[in-house]
Amino acid sequence: xxxxxxxxxxxxxxxxxxxxxxxxxxxxxxxxxxxxxxxxxxxxxxxxxxxxxxxxxxxxxxxxxxxxxxxxxxxxxxxxxxxxxxxxxxxxxxxxxxxxxxxxxxxxxxxxxxxxxxxxxxxxxxxxxxxxxxxxxxxxxxxxxxxxxxxxxxxxxxxxxxxxxxxxxxxxxxxxxxxxxxxxxxxxxxxxxxxxxxxxxxxxxxxxxxxxxxxxxxxxxxxxxxxxxxxxxxxxxxxxxxxxxxxxxxxxxxxxxxxxxxxxxxxxxxxxxxxxxxxxxxxxxxxxxxxxxxxxxxxxxxxxxxxxxxxxxxxxxxxxxxxxxxxx
Ligand code: GCU
Numbered sequence: 001x002x003x004x005x006x007x008x009x010x011x012x013x014x015x016x017x018x019x020x021x022x023x024x025x026x027x028x029x030x031x032x033x034x035x036x037x038x039x040x041x042x043x044x045x046x047x048x049x050x051x052x053x054x055x056x057x058x059x060x061x062x063x064x065x066x067x068x069x070x071x072x073x074x075x076x077x078x079x080x081x082x083x084x085x086x087x088x089x090x091x092x093x094x095x096x097x098x099x100x101x102x103x104x105x106x107x108x109x110x111x112x113x114x115x116x117x118x119x120x121x122x123x124x125x126x127x128x129x130x131x132x133x134x135x136x137x138x139x140x141x142x143x144x145x146x147x148x149x150x151x152x153x154x155x156x157x158x159x160x161x162x163x164x165x166x167x168x169x170x171x172x173x174x175x176x177x178x179x180x181x182x183x184x185x186x187x188x189x190x191x192x193x194x195x196x197x198x199x200x201x202x203x204x205x206x207x208x209x210x211x212x213x214x215x216x217x218x219x220x221x222x223x224x225x226x227x228x229x230x231x232x233x234x235x236x237x238x239x240x241x242x243x244x245x246x247x248x249x250x251x252x253x254x255x256x257x258x259x260x261x262x263x264x265x266x267x268x269x270x271x272x273x274x275x276x277x278x279x280x281x282x283x284x285x286x287x288x289x290x291x292x293x294x295x296x297x298x299x300x301x302x303x304x305x306x307x308x309x310x311x312x313x314x315x316x317x318x319x320x321x322x323x324x325x326x327x328x
Contacts, residue, residue: 029062031064032240033070033080033089036067037067037068037218039218043065045268046090046265047065048265049262052261053261057254060254061257063088073193078095078140081241082138082139082140086243087242087243092148092238092239093106093239094107095174097177098174102135102316102317103131103239104177105311105324106234106237107236108177109233109300110234110301111325112324118147124323126323141244143241144266146239147269148238150232150235151212153208154208154210154216154221154222154227154229158291159293159295161299167187168207170206170207170210174192178191181304181307185300197209198221212277213284216284217280217283217284222288226291228290230294230295231300242258
């Protein structure tokens with residue numbers, strides 16, 4: 001009797017072990033790299049997306065997020081994705097332009113009228129949707145967008161007109177459009193990875209930078225740049241991407257879940273972004289004494305007008321820019 005039970009127990013336990021190893025081998029872990037801090041709203045929204053994916057797939061798909069460029073800066077992460085050795089990344093559309101010119105559509109200055117126009121474009125299957133899909137066959141696809149606010153200049157002096165930029169070295173994202181924009185405004189662009197910017201500003205390698213206000217507090221740039229001049233030249237989304245190799249590892253059901261969770265997180269991020277940006281602006285003013293300067297945007301708009309005309313004539317981004325203009 002004793003021996004029989006033992007045999008049964010052994011059989012059950014080996015069956016259980018087989019089930020456990022089966023489910024363990026069915027689990028897919030996806031590594032996601034990005035360059036923001038883990039207190040940044042985009043990180044929080046991607047964590048919400050990862051939590052939803054884990055819940056809806058009963059733990060079969062786990063997205064592990066590596067913030068602060070731990071797995072490499074944006075360019076390096078994109079290269080790893082294309083090589084198929086990293087699963088996912090979040091990159092700003094500005095830097096993505098160097099990998100896929102279609103993302104340059106978002107980099108045209110003063111393209112969006114307001115937040116409503118911007119979200120309408122991102123959610124439109126014929127505009128935002130087509131851009132995300134456009135890299136199929138090139139190693140990666142876009143899953144969703146995250147609001148990354150509007151970008152303005154900050155420096156150790158106010159920048160009220162393009163004339164105030166004359167002679168300044170301005171850090172830009174490594175993107176052809178960003179370089180062109182700053183040149184047209186009269187300054188010298190210096191492309192640098194985001195993680196190198198604090199030191200570059202502190203040591204005077206660059207005189208100015210441009211970003212949304214969260215960079216002042218969350219990247220501590222407000223410690224070294226005390227004037228944030230609200231010219232709001234661009235509104236460029238962050239983009240969540242997955243390698244095609246990792247995408248193909250997921251079942252069709254899992255792909256649907258990941259896409260749905262990504263879209264949901266884009267919409268919950270909308271609220272989070274405006275709430276957290278307002279808090280960070282308050283902190284920048286109160287704890288870092290950053291002055292927010294109102295500017296007349298028209299001279300900036302006029303300086304970069306040739307970029308809009310050129311974009312409309314471009315065979316890759318022209319059709320998208322036309323649709324974006326029509327959605328105003
Ligand atoms: C934004 C964006 C980052 C980007 C950064 C930059 O903060 O969220 O992904 O790297 O701008 O200026 O480089």
